[in-house]
Amino acid sequence: MIPSIKSPVFRIPIEPLNQTSFAPFGTVIQNPDHAPPSTTPPLSVTxxxxxxxxxxxxxxxxxxxxxxxxxxxxxxxxNMFVCAPRPLRPHQVPHGMEPAFDVRLLERHPYTPQIFIPVGLARNDPSTCYLVVVAPTLPAAPPRPEVLTRSKPYPTPDPEPKKQSPFERARPEPFTNSTAPPPATRPLPPEMPKGPGMPDVRRLRAFVANGSQGVTYGAGTWHAPMVVIGAEKVAFVVLQYANAVGNxxxxxxxxxxxxxxxWPYVVLSGIGRDTLVKAKM
Structure with missing residues (x-):
């Protein structure tokens, strides 16, 4: 049985996908020539x-x-995922109706990043929009006061939490539970996996990507299954590790x-080119 979590109804604002805003959740893969000027390009050689x-x-x-x-x-x-455009529903806005996507399910891969690379797409093709919906990870349980005073390179959950996460047994150690630096004498490397906590649905974020952008969800990052919102199917080459143990x-x-x-929802101001143009503002 899939665990569930309640969420208030709220509109998740759309953001453009770039490395600066997406950094707490993973990596944006794109030609540095197409990235915002403020983005630090990776090292390069001829x-x-x-x-x-x-x-x-x-x-x-x-x-x-x-x-x-x-x-x-x-x-x-x-693997290759060929993702069809998602069904959308009409949503009332002050000037009329706009399409909206409801976020009903989140998933994560606790021990591996997951890399999505779209193939065969042009950067400005109006039919290649997709959404990247992510959420921070809640702590598994509030730590006791004595735990907060310990000097460790990662946060330590209460060994006897009052309400245990259903994924507690799949806890990766060491881990980081949130987008904020953990209380520690030194920060964790950014690629370390998130902790065993449930998703913080009140802090869901939605990024709009175009055909020239790939994305890496960091290990343990809660995310929605791929949400294609353009006119055509989008094929992604997907790279990750797996050990054939379902949970x-x-x-x-x-x-x-x-x-x-x-459900929490994302309102789309248009499909295809209109979405891309507005996301770049």
Whole structure:
């Protein structure tokens, strides 16, 4: 049975996908020439007899399955997801009706990043929009006062929490539970996995991407399944590690609608080119 979590009804604002805003959740993969000027480009070298620029280490595919309870070894996996446009519903706005997408389910891969790379798409093709919907991770349980005074390189959950996360047994150690730096004598590397807590649905964020952008969800990052909102299917090459243990490879949480009978939602100001243009403002 999939765990569930209640959420108030609220509108999730759309943001443009760029590395600065997406950094707490993972990595944006794109040609630095198309990135915002404020983005620091990765290191590069000349390649292909001087005809190409090779950008180094644009994202990380780390393997944290040695932290999994089963200890089953994981292997790198390369799949292709061909994602159809998602059904949208009409939503009333002051000037009329706009399409909206309801966020009803989140998932995460606690021991591996997951890299999505769209293929065969043009940067400005109006039919290649997709949404990247993510949420921070809540702490598994409030730490006791004595825990807060410990000097450790990662936060330590209460060993006897009053309300245990359904994924507590799949806890990766060490871990970071939120977008804020943990109380520690030194910060964790940004690629370390998130903790075992449930998603913080009140802080859901939605980014709009175009066909020239790939995305890496950091290990343990709560995210919605891919949401294509353009006119055509979008094919993604997807890279990750997996060990064939279901609850260690993928964990899901259903979002239960609030008393109004509705879910958190993203309002789209248009499909295709209109969405892309407004996202760049």
């Amino acid at each position: 390649a292909n007899q001087g005809s190409a620029t090779k950008y180094l280490d644009v994202t990380k595919l780390s393997n944290f399955y040695h932290l999994a309870p089963s200890k089953n070894p994981a292997s790198p996996v390369v 260690e490879d993928c964990q899901e949480v259903e979002i239960v609608p609030g008393k109004e009978g509705e």
